[in-house]
Amino acid sequence: MTRALLTPVLRTLPWRALAAGGATALLLAGIPRMLSGAPDPWLGLISLRGAALALALGLAFLLDDPARHITSAVPVRRPLRVGLRVALAAPWAALCWTAAVFLVPGEARPPVGALTLEAIATAVFALAAAALIIRRSTVTGPGTAVSTWLLCTAAAAFLLLPDSWSLLVTPDDPRWTDTHERWAMLLAVALVVGTRACVEPLRAGLRLRPF
Numbered sequence: 001m002t003r004a005l006l007t008p009v010l011r012t013l014p015w016r017a018l019a020a021g022g023a024t025a026l027l028l029a030g031i032p033r034m035l036s037g038a039p040d041p042w043l044g045l046i047s048l049r050g051a052a053l054a055l056a057l058g059l060a061f062l063l064d065d066p067a068r069h070i071t072s073a074v075p076v077r078r079p080l081r082v083g084l085r086v087a088l089a090a091p092w093a094a095l096c097w098t099a100a101v102f103l104v105p106g107e108a109r110p111p112v113g114a115l116t117l118e119a120i121a122t123a124v125f126a127l128a129a130a131a132l133i134i135r136r137s138t139v140t141g142p143g144t145a146v147s148t149w150l151l152c153t154a155a156a157a158f159l160l161l162p163d164s165w166s167l168l169v170t171p172d173d174p175r176w177t178d179t180h181e182r183w184a185m186l187l188a189v190a191l192v193v194g195t196r197a198c199v200e201p202l203r204a205g206l207r208l209r210p211f
Contacts, residue, residue: 009084014061017143018089021058022096025051029100032108044108045115045170051100052119053154055093060126060150061143062089063134079198082131093123110171114180118167121187126150128194135197 028050032043062085097119101112126146133142157167167186169179 005081005084006088009081010088012065013085013088014064014143017061017064018058018092021054021056022092024054024058025096025100026103028054029103032104039105039108041108041110042170044104045110048100048104048110048115049118049168051097052115052122053150055096055100055119056122056126056150057147059089059093059123060130060146061141062086062127063130064141064143066140082198086127114171114176114183117180117183117187121183121190122150122154124187124190124194125153128190128197131194131197135199 028047031047032039035043063082097116101109101115129146129149130142133139133145139145161167165182166175167179167182169175173179
């Protein structure tokens with residue numbers, strides 16, 4: 001059954017939103033190469049973080065499905081349908097992120113492992129939010145709401161978080177390691193929330209019969 005679903009699911013993926021997110025990510029990552037002068041590590045860091053956010057904004061639309069209320073009647077559970085979408089989009093996202101990393105000049109490239117953790121956590125948060133909206137509402141396209149929320153959250157994280165909880169530090173900052181431990185915890189939370197949100201709610205509660 002999974003093989004039979006691959007082609008229909010592949011056709012219904014929001015490729016325009018995914019392509020727009022990928023193209024924006026590559027454009028942002030390529031900014032350091034477009035400028036003359038010596039490569040700037042700070043600019044490389046900002047460019048890759050912008051690329052990670054752009055990819056996450058594209059993935060926020062991954063669960064958009066105008067035919068959601070029709071496909072919900074098929075004998076395939078939601079975790080499988082969501083899992084197929086994620087599995088089909090994951091190679092594209094990995095390829096875009098790899099290209100973005102290599103677009104940044106080596107002299108300006110921040111630690112790739114740490115930035116990849118940030119990118120994965122941001123993307124998983126977007127997917128978890130979309131899955132949560134689908135679980136708790138009847139909307140067919142949560143992508144717009146999730147992308148707006150993600151932009152606001154990124155701005156709030158940059159402007160409002162205290163220094164002791166900052167998530168956007170530079171590699172030479174002594175908080176770099178501690179910050180990415182927090183990123184790992186956020187990723188774990190997002191995975192738990194997203195996995196739980198993919199479970200289909202019961203249509204009706206169990207009723208106890210009187211003896």
